[in-house]
Each structure stands twice: as structure tokens, then as C-alpha cells.
Amino acid sequence: MSETRRDDEAPGILSAELLLRPGRSGNAFEETMQRLLQSIRLGLIAPGGRLPAERELASMQGVSRDTVRDAIAALTEAGYLTSRRGRYGGTFVMDELPDDAPPSDAASAPDARRAIPSAEIEDTLILRSILEVGAAREAAQCKLSGSDRERLWQAFEDCRGAAPTDYRRQDSRLHLLIAELVGAPSLLPLVAESRMRVNELLNGIPLLAVNIAHSDEQHERIVKSILRGHPEEAAQAMAEHVAGSEALLRGFLA
Known part of the structure; x- marks a missing residue:
């Protein structure tokens, strides 16, 4: 049974950080991909939402920044993420996810x-x-x-x-x-x-x-x-x- 958290330690309603934790397997790249994809497809990072910085993601998952960068590049190529430059730039979830993602439209065949x-x-x-x-x-x-x-x-x-x-x-x-x-x-x-x-x-x-x-x-x-x-x-x-x-x-x- 969990201990009571201090109010100032509580995250938002549900943070992607909950899934972006160090993995247990030896395949860092694939597991990093899996955790990021789960967070996107389960809505912990909503369409249009911004991912944490690469350094933060690497710390969360206990992997190198190169591994995070490779995972982000792969998911960008797959159509899940996009990068934006400038003051408010970063890596963001696409507003519309690829067709192979679970559709939210109940009328989908x-x-x-x-x-x-x-x-x-x-x-x-x-x-x-x-x-x-x-x-x-x-x-x-x-x-x-x-x-x-x-x-x-x-x-x-x-x-x-x-x-x-x-x-x-x-x-x-x-x-x-x-x-x-x-x-x-x-x-x-x-x-x-x-x-x-x-x-x-x-x-x-x-x-x-x-x-x-x-x-x-x-x-x-x-x-x-x-x-x-x-x-x-x-x-x-x-x-x-x-x-x-x-x-x-x-x-x-x-």
C-alpha cells in the first residue's frame, strides 16, 4: 500500500512521466520507442502536446541522449512526432496520428x-x-x-x-x-x-x-x-x- 504523497509533489492528473521510467531490458532503443509510443497512444501526451526535452527524457528512462534522439527520429519518420524550431520549439505529437494508430472515430470500419x-x-x-x-x-x-x-x-x-x-x-x-x-x-x-x-x-x-x-x-x-x-x-x-x-x-x- 502506498504512502501518502505531499501535495507539492503531486503531478498533474496523469503525466507521461509515469510510463517514461527506466526499463528493465537490455534493448534500450526499442524500449524507449515502446514507452514513448505507449504514452502517445494512451493519450498521456495528447495530440499537439510537447514532449519533455531530450535530456529529461534520457534521465527519465535511464538511457543516453543518443538513444532518445534515435527513438524520436524514428517516431518522427513514422508520423507520430514533429519538430518545431524557435523560442517555443521542441518535439510535439502530431495533431493527427498515423492510420495505424488506434482511431478515435467510433464510425471507423x-x-x-x-x-x-x-x-x-x-x-x-x-x-x-x-x-x-x-x-x-x-x-x-x-x-x-x-x-x-x-x-x-x-x-x-x-x-x-x-x-x-x-x-x-x-x-x-x-x-x-x-x-x-x-x-x-x-x-x-x-x-x-x-x-x-x-x-x-x-x-x-x-x-x-x-x-x-x-x-x-x-x-x-x-x-x-x-x-x-x-x-x-x-x-x-x-x-x-x-x-x-x-x-x-x-x-x-x-
Whole structure:
């Protein structure tokens, strides 16, 4: 269970820094690419957002500046990043991501995506349930600082108020924040990777208004249970939320 953070140490609602941490593999370039791409595709660095400076990124990930520079160059070539010169220059996420990135438009044709085997779907859903239900339970047991409580509620509000085209990005940020609040450094990358897989499935089904309304109600129960410090209630609310998503995915993709 995590210790209480001081308010002046709390980051924004959810920072890309959470995923841009030193890796464990010996393949620095590929892992740097993976972490940057996860941060972009999960919306931790939004379209048009500026990346930290190369020196800062290198420090975050425990790699050389040359490795960061190579990773940025590769993602620029792939159409994810762009560089700007001048006083307000730097490296920025493209306003429109490449076609191979998960589309935010719910009207995108599902048959334009790769066919996902049933076994892979089941594996993704089971892993998500284990990670996110457990994360909600643990988060409710944490002694959250005042700023952490504000971040959690604001993430919920941002999700509830999101336009349909931005809903899944805000949804991902809320779920990742719940995992971050647990304070276990190894948990967030696992939830992030799981969320990437879940989003690939979600992008293959319509985003319906009635489902958004149900999801908002479930999110509110989850967040309030965590803020009240009721772990089993939080776990149950998350389990019901995950089960609802699973039912939709199985219905559309099975």
C-alpha cells in the first residue's frame, strides 16, 4: 500500500512521466520507442502536446541522449512526432496520428483492423480483470493525499465530460490513474500494456451513447468507493464495469 504523497509533489492528473521510467531490458532503443509510443497512444501526451526535452527524457528512462534522439527520429519518420524550431520549439505529437494508430472515430470500419483470434480476446479480458479489479481494491486502501483525491475526481469529470471522439483517451487516463495511485512501480506498465490491448478491441466496436452513460455511472461508483476507502466496494464496482465491457466485446467480436 502506498504512502501518502505531499501535495507539492503531486503531478498533474496523469503525466507521461509515469510510463517514461527506466526499463528493465537490455534493448534500450526499442524500449524507449515502446514507452514513448505507449504514452502517445494512451493519450498521456495528447495530440499537439510537447514532449519533455531530450535530456529529461534520457534521465527519465535511464538511457543516453543518443538513444532518445534515435527513438524520436524514428517516431518522427513514422508520423507520430514533429519538430518545431524557435523560442517555443521542441518535439510535439502530431495533431493527427498515423492510420495505424488506434482511431478515435467510433464510425471507423471494424473490418479495416486485423482479425483478433478468440483466444487472444479472452486472454486480454482476463488479464484486464485481474489487474484492474485488484488495482481498484488496492487504491481504496491507500492513504491518498488531498491532491491525489482531486486528481482522481478530476480524471472522472474529464471522462464524463469528454466528447465521443475523445472518450476512450480520457477513459484510459482514468483507469491508468487508479493504477498509479496504488504506488507500486511495476503495476502501471502492466496496466498500460493491458490497456493498449483492450483499446485495440474497443476500437473494433461502436461507441454507443447508452454504453457511455452506463460507463460514466460505473466510473462514479468506482471513484467514490476509492475516495471513501472501501476496498471491496471499489473492487466490486470495477468488476461490474469490466464485466460490462467484456459482454460488449464478446457480443460484437465473438
